[in-house]
Amino acid sequence: MDQYHYTMSLEKLEILDIPEMWIENGYRFLKEDEPYGLENGENFTLYMPETPIEQLSEDFLAWWPSWYYSEEETVRPEKLSCYGMCNEAMQYGFFSYEGMDAFEPYISR
Numbered sequence: 001m002d003q004y005h006y007t008m009s010l011e012k013l014e015i016l017d018i019p020e021m022w023i024e025n026g027y028r029f030l031k032e033d034e035p036y037g038l039e040n041g042e043n044f045t046l047y048m049p050e051t052p053i054e055q056l057s058e059d060f061l062a063w064w065p066s067w068y069y070s071e072e073e074t075v076r077p078e079k080l081s082c083y084g085m086c087n088e089a090m091q092y093g094f095f096s097y098e099g100m101d102a103f104e105p106y107i108s109r
């Protein structure tokens with residue numbers, strides 16, 4: 001652990017009994033057998049905004065929408081601009097919206 005990342009372990013994952021399909025706020029949802037991105041996940045790393053990109057794997061960065069740039073842009077970001085969580089076993093990534101402070105209340109400093 002350093003100023004850019006925290007590690008955590010998933011001890012238990014309880015999947016609620018939900019319908020196969022439901023509609024909420026005009027969107028149709030389909031039940032997955034297992035939460036996508038968490039499979040084989042026991043150890044996770046939470047990366048903070050401003051984490052230097054060279055500390056992150058290419059597989060993890062492939063999940064970050066800001067990693068892909070348009071043809072006009074020739075330089076990729078040097079630092080993470082949001083929170084990111086990595087499933088270490090699979091290198092799957094989850095990212096907050098840019099500038100969103102969703103995790104801040106849960107992080108003690």
